Amino acid sequence: MNRTARVTTALVAILGMAGVLFLIRGPLLMTAPACLSGRWHGCYDTFNGPLLMMLLGLPLPALLVWALARFRRAAGGLAWRLSAAEVGMVYGTVPMVWLTLQPGPGAGIVPGRVSLVPLIDxxxxxxxxxxxxxxxFAALGFFAPMRFAALASVPRILALGAACSVVVETAQYVFQLDRVSSVDDVLVNATGAALAALASRRWWRTRTRQPAHKVQECVY
Structure with missing residues (x-):
């Protein structure tokens, strides 16, 4: 990919993110007073509050990426990529999982519900x-193959996304969160992880091979 293509891709990503933020600016700003005053109720027990705090907290993971990259300077050019992948996986996934585990109004009272027929929901x-x-699980799909060579495969990321989604849907059912544990959620979650993995394909980590002279030394 040449420089023009990289710049164009970056601009499209920035404009896309800006467009999404513009569309959801209203709900995010509604939760701002509760979040900025440190109140749990009205912030972290809503859908918009964690997203707002995730956006406001972006300087923290950026600082952590910088610190990790400095710590592993011996890794050379991979230091920044590995550090960004590790932080991105966690910071981009944990808040999203938190949102999926938000209890409904009948949590603890309404029994768990399951929908196993594909494409209905x-x-x-x-x-x-x-x-x-x-x-x-888009962040997991995007960054996991950048960090782990064993996951540098779309089918493996698809399986990872599906497995993680099954865990979340099972938790919704077991803890009676007044949510429907649906097979369609698993399918869409896994698809999102796979699509995100394709977006980061040029940065996937590959297995390092030993130089030929090292192999010969091992043989002798």
């Missing part, structure tokens, strides 16, 4: 629901 999700489900 997909029709009722709507664009926002589908988009949100695609993003749940």
């Amino acid at each position: 997909l029709m009722t999700m709507g664009p926002i629901g589908i988009g949100g489900n695609l993003l749940v």
Whole structure:
């Protein structure tokens, strides 16, 4: 990819993120007073509050990436990539999982519900629901193959996203969070992880091979 293509891709990503933030600015600003005053109720027990705090807290993971990269300077050019992948996986996934585990109004009272027929719930999700489900494990799918060579494969990321989603859906059912544990959530979550992995494909980590003279030394 040449420089022009990289710049164009970066600009499209920035404009896309700016567009998303513009569309959700209203709900995010509604939770700002509660979040900025440190109140749990009205901030962290909502959907918008964790997203707002995630955006406001971006300087912290950036600082952590810098510190990790400085710590592993011996890794050379991989230091920044590995550090960004490690921090990105955690910072981009934990808040999204927190959102999926938000209890409904009947939590602890309404028994767990399961939907195992594919594509039934997909029709009722709507664009926002589908988009949100695609993003749940998007950070994991984007950064995991950059950090682990063993995961540098779309089928493996698809399987990882599906496995993580199954864990979340099982938790929703077991803890009676008044949420529907749906197979469609698993399918969309896994698809989001795979699509994000494709977006980071040029930065995937590959298995390092020993130089030929090292192999010969081992033989002798």
